[in-house]
Amino acid sequence: MASKKNLVPRRDFIKTSALGLSALSIGLPLNSALATSCGSSGKDKLGIALVGLGNYSKGQLAPSLLETEHCYLSAIVTGTKEKEKEWAKKYNIPKGNIYNYENFDDIASNKDIDIVYIVLPNSMHAEFTIRAAKAGKHVICEKPMAVSVAECKAMIKACDDNNVKLSIGYRLQFDPYHKRIINLSKENTLGSINYVNADFAFTIGDPTQWRLKKDLAGGGALMDVGVYCIQACRYSFGQEPIALRAQAFNSGNEKFKEVNETITWQMEFPDGKISNSTTSYAMSVNSLFVSAQKGKAQLMPSYGYGGIKGFIKDEILEFPKFNQQQAQMDAFALNVKNNTDSIVPGEEGLKDMKVIEAIFKSLEQNGARILI
Amino acid sequence: MASKKNLVPRRDFIKTSALGLSALSIGLPLNSALATSCGSSGKDKLGIALVGLGNYSKGQLAPSLLETEHCYLSAIVTGTKEKEKEWAKKYNIPKGNIYNYENFDDIASNKDIDIVYIVLPNSMHAEFTIRAAKAGKHVICEKPMAVSVAECKAMIKACDDNNVKLSIGYRLQFDPYHKRIINLSKENTLGSINYVNADFAFTIGDPTQWRLKKDLAGGGALMDVGVYCIQACRYSFGQEPIALRAQAFNSGNEKFKEVNETITWQMEFPDGKISNSTTSYAMSVNSLFVSAQKGKAQLMPSYGYGGIKGFIKDEILEFPKFNQQQAQMDAFALNVKNNTDSIVPGEEGLKDMKVIEAIFKSLEQNGARILI
Numbered sequence: 119m120a121s122k123k124n125l126v127p128r129r130d131f132i133k134t135s136a137l138g139l140s141a142l143s144i145g146l147p148l149n150s151a152l153a154t155s156c157g158s159s160g161k162d163k164l165g166i167a168l169v170g171l172g173n174y175s176k177g178q179l180a181p182s183l184l185e186t187e188h189c190y191l192s193a194i195v196t197g198t199k200e201k202e203k204e205w206a207k208k209y210n211i212p213k214g215n216i217y218n219y220e221n222f223d224d225i226a227s228n229k230d231i232d233i234v235y236i237v238l239p240n241s242m243h244a245e246f247t248i249r250a251a252k253a254g255k256h257v258i259c260e261k262p263m264a265v266s267v268a269e270c271k272a273m274i275k276a277c278d279d280n281n282v283k284l285s286i287g288y289r290l291q292f293d294p295y296h297k298r299i300i301n302l303s304k305e306n307t308l309g310s311i312n313y314v315n316a317d318f319a320f321t322i323g324d325p326t327q328w329r330l331k332k333d334l335a336g337g338g339a340l341m342d343v344g345v346y347c348i349q350a351c352r353y354s355f356g357q358e359p360i361a362l363r364a365q366a367f368n369s370g371n372e373k374f375k376e377v378n379e380t381i382t383w384q385m386e387f388p389d390g391k392i393s394n395s396t397t398s399y400a401m402s403v404n405s406l407f408v409s410a411q412k413g414k415a416q417l418m419p420s421y422g423y424g425g426i427k428g429f430i431k432d433e434i435l436e437f438p439k440f441n442q443q444q445a446q447m448d449a450f451a452l453n454v455k456n457n458t459d460s461i462v463p464g465e466e467g468l469k470d471m472k473v474i475e476a477i478f479k480s481l482e483q484n485g486a487r488i489l490i
Numbered sequence: 491m492a493s494k495k496n497l498v499p500r501r502d503f504i505k506t507s508a509l510g511l512s513a514l515s516i517g518l519p520l521n522s523a524l525a526t527s528c529g530s531s532g533k534d535k536l537g538i539a540l541v542g543l544g545n546y547s548k549g550q551l552a553p554s555l556l557e558t559e560h561c562y563l564s565a566i567v568t569g570t571k572e573k574e575k576e577w578a579k580k581y582n583i584p585k586g587n588i589y590n591y592e593n594f595d596d597i598a599s600n601k602d603i604d605i606v607y608i609v610l611p612n613s614m615h616a617e618f619t620i621r622a623a624k625a626g627k628h629v630i631c632e633k634p635m636a637v638s639v640a641e642c643k644a645m646i647k648a649c650d651d652n653n654v655k656l657s658i659g660y661r662l663q664f665d666p667y668h669k670r671i672i673n674l675s676k677e678n679t680l681g682s683i684n685y686v687n688a689d690f691a692f693t694i695g696d697p698t699q700w701r702l703k704k705d706l707a708g709g710g711a712l713m714d715v716g717v718y719c720i721q722a723c724r725y726s727f728g729q730e731p732i733a734l735r736a737q738a739f740n741s742g743n744e745k746f747k748e749v750n751e752t753i754t755w756q757m758e759f760p761d762g763k764i765s766n767s768t769t770s771y772a773m774s775v776n777s778l779f780v781s782a783q784k785g786k787a788q789l790m791p792s793y794g795y796g797g798i799k800g801f802i803k804d805e806i807l808e809f810p811k812f813n814q815q816q817a818q819m820d821a822f823a824l825n826v827k828n829n830t831d832s833i834v835p836g837e838e839g840l841k842d843m844k845v846i847e848a849i850f851k852s853l854e855q856n857g858a859r860i861l862i
Contacts, residue, residue: 312772312773312774313691313768313770313773313774313775315687315689315768315775317687317766317779319685319781363737363857365735365756365857367756367758367762367764368762369761369762369763370762371762379762380762380764382756382764382766384737384739384754386739389741390739390740390741390742390743390751390752390772391741391773392739392752392754392768394689394754394766394768396685396687396764396766398685400684400762401684401685401763401781402684402781402786403685403687403779403781403786405779407775407777409691409773409774409775414774414775416790418788484856484857484858485735485737485856485857485858486856486857
């Protein structure tokens with residue numbers, strides 16, 4: 119699948135021509151339409167539309183898009199009227215580049231939008247990724263990729279069918295601390311990795327938020343922050359888990375009527391290696407520990423937008439302030455510009471979702487061992 | 491039970507008289523016999539007999555007994571003839587203070603022995619603790635206390651019946667780093683403790699050693715080093731677990747034909763708090779992490795005889811070099827001298843053994859939740 123994306127497929131040319139005609143018919147200049155449909159290779163900076171203007175868009179993505187080199191915030195999609203004005207003014211977004219969830223599909227003809235970044239509640243990821251793909255736009259989708267394996271597969275297919283690239287918002291894959299962890303298995307620095315302990319939990323506030331609603335979140339802390347632990351275990355080992363067991367815990371706090379409060383799970387990797395993880399909305403933990411033949415590594419805190427600390431064997435890791443989101447979006451913009459593979463493609467999100475579904479299956483079966 | 495030990499019971503006096511007669515009959519001066527049987531309160535340093543001269547006795551206990559203030563190495567019990575000479579010479583032990591496992595019970599009449607320290611394979615702890623108690627000697631028994639709850643109870647009863655004190659070799663309860671952790675819940679420094687992650691594992695060497703034999707060890711890494719995690723979770727929360735679930739993992743390595751290679755387990759504490767732990771003989775981990783309402787604490791490495799590092803919230807913990815075994819043995823010697831409660835009594839070992847039995851029960855029932 120990856121190599122397929124490196125080709126310049128024939129249907130791309132056909133689609134370009136088709137779009138060109140369509141552009142002519144709605145009165146757009148042909149060169150603009152071509153620029154968009156050809157992967158915008160002619161542009162200096164690609165336009166990104168943020169879909170969903172919640173805290174993460176407001177606090178992280180939009181500010182980072184002021185620092186990106188290969189993309190900029192060109193459009194917004196929101197269901198909240200008041201946000202339109204506020205954002206338009208703050209980020210100088212023309213009226214024609216403001217969409218809502220109903221007219222979202224009209225982005226197809228907007229040459230200012232090359233990439234769509236889905237920052238909606240989890241259960242809306244699949245729908246809007248697929249709609250964006252059908253509109254011919256490349257997609258970054260926030261984690262968790264969706265709320266089921268079936269959705270993830272449909273998203274990957276939609277992007278393939280429409281010949282657009284897909285990336286999952288795994289910002290940590292671009293972070294210098296985590297890149298060092300990722301390299302441990304690649305470079306065999308510490309010998310074979312024998313054990314990973316990845317825990318991520320926080321005490322959730324507002325009991326009315328979408329994260330606590332099953333139909334919007336698809337699950338509790340596991341979907342939200344536990345997915346970072348799954349990712350971290352996978353890239354720390356540099357291997358895929360083959361089986362797992364999981365346990366759920368609930369204190370009876372009424373915040374957790376619809377989703378689990380705390381989940382622990384153990385994944386089995388090849389050669390009898392294991393990981394052990396805890397995720398929760400009722401405690402504060404933020405750590406990644408790796409034990410290898412020739413030494414240990416730890417990041418704590420591990421999963422923040424910044425402030426990561428850690429060591430590998432005797433080396434204290436220390437990197438200058440780093441904007442993960444800028445790096446992540448610039449990397450994807452470059453993938454689009456250069457028609458190269460997405461560094462964190464849909465398949466990465468799919469693999470994690472397979473683990474999440476196996477965890478829920480194990481919980482349903484009282485902690486039974488589930489093959490992945 | 492604790493208050494009972496603080497009294498000077500009537501039967502102590504009766505026993506003293508009896509021993510006095512016995513001493514006369516075997517030709518010992520009466521005052522020596524009295525000194526021993528009265529808890530040796532008249533002695534400056536109490537005599538300790540090490541039972542079992544393996545690595546821990548040789549490398550840690552005997553050297554520490556050269557530094558203790560309230561006790562000294564007065565006798566040895568060994569099944570290995572060659573060790574008798576070597577130890578007698580090195581520690582200046584008179585011939586009459588050297589015993590083997592057959593004539594062990596003769597220690598009853600040896601005034602140089604006030605305390606017996608059991609450092610044998612786990613499955614021999616109960617027998618020798620009970621024989622020592624019947625010989626009228628106070629006992630320190632290495633961890634794990636025994637290989638079953640029934641044994642632990644029999645050991646406690648034997649010590650009570652014979653009016654001798656019992657302590658379990660939990661050296662970390664005397665370590666300054668761990669004392670800080672123990673104090674967190676006592677002093678409520680960081681608010682309520684919400685989560686503990688305690689992992690202890692090492693890669694075992696010699697495949698022929700007793701630690702890998704079920705009949706001698708009673709279990710694998712869980713009995714040996716996992717018991718430190720159980721202890722640590724209990725004293726970090728300052729509460730007792732109410733239920734647990736456990737999972738076992740085996741890579742197929744033939745070292746682990748009789749005992750488990752790796753076990754993970756999750757304990758439930760009051761108010762929905764949990765701990766998560768990993769123990770193994772096939773990896774290297776050594777950490778204790780505590781998450782509380784107002785901050786976090788970590789010790790890593792956590793369970794060594796020295797070299798512990800860690801922090802509590804913003805404070806980096808740093809203590810001068812400390813001899814845990816010296817502190818532990820001196821504390822117990824003082825308990826005996828002053829007739830005060832043992833700081834880590836048999837009940838501490840019993841509580842941990844109840845957890846160990848619940849873990850094995852959970853494993854037998856495919857990870858079912860077991861009430862403790």
